[in-house]
Amino acid sequence: MPNAEKKKPHVSLVGAGPGDPDLITLKGIRALESADVVLYDALANDALLKYAPAHAPRMYVGKRAGKHNMSQEDINKLIVSCARQYGHVARLKGGDPYIFGRGHEEQMCAEQAGIAVTLVPGISSINAVPALQSIPLTRRGLSESFWVITGTTRSGTISQDIILAAQSSATVVILMGMSRIAEIQEVFERVGKSETPVAIIQNGSMSDEKVGVSNVNEMCRMVNEQQLGSPAVIVIGEVAALHPAYVARAVKDGLAKKTTHSI
Structure with a gap:
């Protein structure tokens, strides 16, 4: 893995689309291709992980009704810590990050920690x-x-x-x-x-x-x-x-x- 300590922390909130992996945007694919680590949700198709570089860890932080792998607070903390540790975090979220996806909460948390955030809208x-x-x-x-x-x-x-x-x-x-x-x-x-x-x-x-x-x-x-x-x-x-x-x-x-x- 490249020397991540020298990389500037950055988070991309990427909308994965409704499920079909072909419905992600080109900008979403490019964000994954440049990721140093990927944090992905339950509703984001696993097939999209192939776009991330081989060296980039994939971390599942999925949440479904009644089956929360991590609390939102823990996810927010993980986004910040991963950005500082690895560099570019691709936060892959089902649908669109801003529509019932709590994307804005994650954005605010990262920005309050001094980390730049790029929003990549998804097909809802x-x-x-x-x-x-x-x-x-x-x-x-x-x-x-x-x-x-x-x-x-x-x-x-x-x-x-x-x-x-x-x-x-x-x-x-x-x-x-x-x-x-x-x-x-x-x-x-x-x-x-x-x-x-x-x-x-x-x-x-x-x-x-x-x-x-x-x-x-x-x-x-x-x-x-x-x-x-x-x-x-x-x-x-x-x-x-x-x-x-x-x-x-x-x-x-x-x-x-x-x-x-x-x-």
Whole structure:
């Protein structure tokens, strides 16, 4: 390994994208190629580690719901210590570092320690995962805007913003919400959205991707029947009806009704 003591400490906060390793940016790859050490998250595809130099240590600091390898405070300290020890730290984070990724907290910690930070935005699962399933978050005549909400807050409760979003006509995208699916269904049913289309996309952009479509009033049953789990993107709104499986289902239901009426 090169003499790291002579290298100036520097941190690159790199967005790895939604999962598919091909969806990282060129700037993200270049940051990895110049790294002296890589700290990577659970949602960052391991295949991206190949871009780092052979001499650069790879350190897993992943966090998933209920399975925290390290606390955020410990991660912040590790970023600083690694920058001082090795030089250039590539902090590889799933999606985009600034969207539910606590990237700004890590940036502030490094900068307060006198270490320069470069942000490399990533493609977020918020829009990329639905798009890969032919679900636009906005569509003329269907949705003029969208909400993006975390399903579970820092206190472990459902976000109050979901209650507000459910009352709007916007597309609602919920991340980290699978453990709260029953509460989410109840919120939308309470405001008269029982028949609103829903798409739940697990492991979006990956080879083991799973997708379920339904209406709000069938969400919990669908999740149980199709064994859908985290990580997943939940899309609630009229645009979810554009998914090919929902279209096929609507056609099937329409034919069934037509047959019933003709008897």
